[in-house]
Amino acid sequence: MDASAQIGVTGLAVMGRNLARNFARNGYTVALHNRTAARTRALVEEFGREGSFVPCESAEEFVAALERPRRLMIMVKAGDATDAVIDEFAPLLEPGDMIIDGGNAHFADTRRREKALRERGIHFVGTGVSGGEEGALHGPSIMPGGSTESYTVLGPMLEKISAHVEGEPCCTHIGTDGAGHFVKMVHNGIEYADMQLIAEAYHLLRDVADYTPAEIAEIFRRWNKGRLNSYLIEITAEVLAHTDPATDAPFVDIVRDAAEQKGTGRWTVQTALDLGSPVTAIAQATFARVASSRSELRAAYRPLPGGTAQELHRHEAERFTEQVEQALYASKVIAYDQGWTMIRDGAAEYGWDIDLGEVAKIWRGGCIIRAAFLDRIRAAHAANRDLVSLLAEDRFAAEVADAQVPWREVVAIAAHRGIPVPAFSASLAFYDTLRSQHLPAALIQGLRDFFGAHTYHRTDRDGSYHTHWAESGRPESRTDI
Ligand SMILES: NC(=O)C1=CN([C@@H]2O[C@H](COP(=O)(O)OP(=O)(O)OC[C@H]3O[C@@H](n4cnc5c(N)ncnc54)[C@H](OP(=O)(O)O)[C@@H]3O)[C@@H](O)[C@H]2O)C=CC1
Numbered sequence: 321m322d323a324s325a326q327i328g329v330t331g332l333a334v335m336g337r338n339l340a341r342n343f344a345r346n347g348y349t350v351a352l353h354n355r356t357a358a359r360t361r362a363l364v365e366e367f368g369r370e371g372s373f374v375p376c377e378s379a380e381e382f383v384a385a386l387e388r389p390r391r392l393m394i395m396v397k398a399g400d401a402t403d404a405v406i407d408e409f410a411p412l413l414e415p416g417d418m419i420i421d422g423g424n425a426h427f428a429d430t431r432r433r434e435k436a437l438r439e440r441g442i443h444f445v446g447t448g449v450s451g452g453e454e455g456a457l458h459g460p461s462i463m464p465g466g467s468t469e470s471y472t473v474l475g476p477m478l479e480k481i482s483a484h485v486e487g488e489p490c491c492t493h494i495g496t497d498g499a500g501h502f503v504k505m506v507h508n509g510i511e512y513a514d515m516q517l518i519a520e521a522y523h524l525l526r527d528v529a530d531y532t533p534a535e536i537a538e539i540f541r542r543w544n545k546g547r548l549n550s551y552l553i554e555i556t557a558e559v560l561a562h563t564d565p566a567t568d569a570p571f572v573d574i575v576r577d578a579a580e581q582k583g584t585g586r587w588t589v590q591t592a593l594d595l596g597s598p599v600t601a602i603a604q605a606t607f608a609r610v611a612s613s614r615s616e617l618r619a620a621y622r623p624l625p626g627g628t629a630q631e632l633h634r635h636e637a638e639r640f641t642e643q644v645e646q647a648l649y650a651s652k653v654i655a656y657d658q659g660w661t662m663i664r665d666g667a668a669e670y671g672w673d674i675d676l677g678e679v680a681k682i683w684r685g686g687c688i689i690r691a692a693f694l695d696r697i698r699a700a701h702a703a704n705r706d707l708v709s710l711l712a713e714d715r716f717a718a719e720v721a722d723a724q725v726p727w728r729e730v731v732a733i734a735a736h737r738g739i740p741v742p743a744f745s746a747s748l749a750f751y752d753t754l755r756s757q758h759l760p761a762a763l764i765q766g767l768r769d770f771f772g773a774h775t776y777h778r779t780d781r782d783g784s785y786h787t788h789w790a791e792s793g794r795p796e797s798r799t800d801i
């Protein structure tokens with residue numbers, strides 16, 4: 321077989337199939353492989369005319385079809401399947417070849433795989449891909465990690481098939497080894513927070529303002545024309561406006577209210593705890609999904625009393641809608657800021673040189689959280705590479721400050737009515753935590769010292785101290801000298 325393919329894709333389910341077509345539509349010859357050969361044949365039968373494909377049934381045939389250095393992309397289920405595929409192909413490759421893992425792998429697995437393959441001279445490029453089925457075909461946001469050397473060879477191809485915004489590709493080299501998958505994981509954590517905030521806004525508009533799903537769809541359509549403009553707001557309007565053809569009921573009323581997950585949000589929260597990154601909105605969004613699925617707990621709590629109902633007049637409902645927009649925007653800024661903090665923390669921990677402005681740039685198009693305000697996040701980080709928080713930038717700070725009164729009212733109304741808004745509340749509490757002059761953490765330190773001699777630092781002197789709580793007069797001693 322001629323080694324004529326510039327790239328090979330193995331794993332031709334939803335994502336792999338469309339990425340392969342995207343490469344082919346962009347003029348590349350693409351070798352195709354899938355564990356179950358029927359998928360390979362189906363792709364060629366249905367879409368073979370879109371470009372140049374080399375269908376392969378065996379691993380040997382697939383590798384032989386690739387130009388050197390070989391670029392072999394894996395799009396299979398994350399976890400054991402990825403290891404199985406690497407174990408199958410790596411022995412057939414030569415030093416300088418590249419394995420690109422475009423699945424949602426855990427970044428720690430990517431670091432392990434990269435190290436093992438590097439020792440054999442093979443580049444392993446853990447690559448975040450976002451955009452779902454349509455994005456994969458028409459241009460996703462692509463977050464490659466791996467060596468700089470591999471990006472030199474691979475980058476132009478990935479940039480070509482990625483989404484473009486104002487002529488700029490939504491793809492950049494994120495950093496070495498697992499940096500790409502780390503950033504993709506945080507992207508998904510932000511995605512969880514964004515969706516939860518949207519869902520809470522919907523819940524409030526439905527249960528406080530008494531709007532129908534169709535009316536709320538119109539509200540989201542309007543919001544999508546303003547500063548909230550984003551893919552998730554756009555598709556929220558679509559989903560809310562949809563009626564179930566079988567029952568004529570609003571689609572959202574016939575779907576079970578138990579949110580599922582594949583786990584990237586959970587990984588974000590687990591990793592954030594290890595890094596000490598306070599991603600409270602992302603964590604609440606992840607727990608909200610889990611809580612919604614715990615039917616036995618919900619059955620136990622359901623009979624308990626809730627808040628007070630109160631009808632709103634039309635003009636009050638309209639005012640409330642504007643307040644919810646403010647609360648949603650402010651909470652969203654906080655949730656995204658938490659994501660960026662976590663990326664900065666991950667970069668520091670793992671030695672990645674991640675350009676935070678570039679991350680915002682490549683998320684402006686192609687990915688699920690693409691949003692107009694990412695351009696401003698990009699600009700804020702580009703203007704100041706040491707920007708510690710979006711809230712340290714004048715315009716974001718002013719917007720969130722302007723929103724704080726309605727934000728508080730919305731959270732208070734939700735509490736009165738007994739409507740759960742965990743992500744709105746967590747974002748507001750985060751805002752208040754960080755702007756507080758004094759936090760009750762001093763009391764926690766005192767309690768820790770009381771029961772466990774865990775020591776504390778004083779506000780007026782250096783060093784660490786312990787109070788001998790059981791001794792008369794409770795003398796204090798310095799413990800670090
Ligand atoms: N769906 C989405 O919107 C997105 C998905 N991703 C990630 O992209 C990857 C692919 O996703 P998706 O297209 O949805 O497909 P799936 O995650 O459903 O994976 C199906 C593919 O994996 C292959 N596979 C499973 N187990 C093995 C194995 N042990 N050995 C070899 N091949 C195996 C299947 O082969 P076979 O046909 O033989 O069963 C099939 O090609 C995943 O890692 C996913 O997390 C990333 C972004 C968005």
Ligand SMILES: O=C(CO)[C@H](O)[C@H](O)COP(=O)(O)O
Pocket residue numbers: 424449450451452508580581582583584585687688
């Ligand atoms: O990676 C993605 C988009 O960027 C997927 O859509 C994501 O996996 C969906 O996650 P979950 O099933 O956990 O909601």
